Amino acid sequence: GAVVSQHPSWVICKSGTSVKIECRSLDFQATTMFWYRQFPKQSLMLMATSNEGSKATYEQGVEKDKFLINHASLTLSTLTVTSAHPEDSSFYICSARGGGQLNTEAFFGQGTRLTVV
Amino acid sequence: GQQVMQIPQYQHVQEGEDFTTYCNSSTTLSNIQWYKQRPGGHPVFLIQLVKSGEVKKQKRLTFQFGEAKKNSSLHITATQTTDVGTYFCALGGDDMRFGAGTRLTVKP
Numbered sequence: 001g002a003v004v005s006q007h008p009s010w011v012i013c014k015s016g017t018s019v020k021i022e023c024r025s026l027d028f029q030a031t032t033m034f035w036y037r038q039f040p041k042q043s044l045m046l047m048a049t050s051n052e053g054s055k056a057t058y059e060q061g062v063e064k065d066k067f068l069i070n071h072a073s074l075t076l077s078t079l080t081v082t083s084a085h086p087e088d089s090s091f092y093i094c095s096a097r098g099g100g101q102l103n104t105e106a107f108f109g110q111g112t113r114l115t116v117v
Numbered sequence: 118g119q120q121v122m123q124i125p126q127y128q129h130v131q132e133g134e135d136f137t138t139y140c141n142s143s144t145t146l147s148n149i150q151w152y153k154q155r156p157g158g159h160p161v162f163l164i165q166l167v168k169s170g171e172v173k174k175q176k177r178l179t180f181q182f183g184e185a186k187k188n189s190s191l192h193i194t195a196t197q198t199t200d201v202g203t204y205f206c207a208l209g210g211d212d213m214r215f216g217a218g219t220r221l222t223v224k225p
Binding site for chain 2: 041108
């Protein structure tokens with residue numbers, strides 16, 4: 001099946017710094033990418049949806065200036081957590097969906113565990 | 118956007134027992150997808166249901182889509198320890214929202 005690579009798998013940063021998370025589709029063109037946040041033992045909360053070349057659509061309550069999403073190419077989307085604070089600590093996971101026969105299921109990255117200290 | 122409610126939140130079964138998780142929506146769904154997330158892992162696609170009243174099977178897993186396309190269920194027959202994980206339903210549209218998930222634990 002299609003592969004989505006997310007990097008880094010974990011990161012620890014100081015409060016006030018910014019962290020960039022990358023999500024790459026390795027063997028298909030991802031027309032749509034989704035970013036989620038998942039708290040321990042909870043569901044995946046959709047943060048935003050991004051289509052290549054256009055601005056991301058953010059879910060209600062998600063600060064677009066704090067969680068910057070860029071989908072510059074059909075194989076790469078990035079999420080930047082700006083001025084991170086301890087309450088931003090969480091598991092962030094991306095998924096990608098392609099076109100044609102790949103326009104059904106979403107393929108997930110491995111996730112990034114962010115700890116802000 | 119559309120939302121789905123998923124129950125139960127947790128289910129603990131003895132190995133060999135059956136398991137069912139349900140998703141419900143107040144609005145008609147164009148389709149519904151099911152994913153499984155193993156502990157420490159990422160969600161993996163299981164299936165998509167599109168047609169009213171659709172029933173699909175994957176070995177011991179049976180997926181159903183209601184006649185009104187407002188509810189869906191995943192049933193596992195004779196659970197095994199390898200079935201452990203969280204099962205999510207998801208809306209497979211432009212914005213992929215997930216249900217709360219049902220965490221399944223299986224006692225050997």
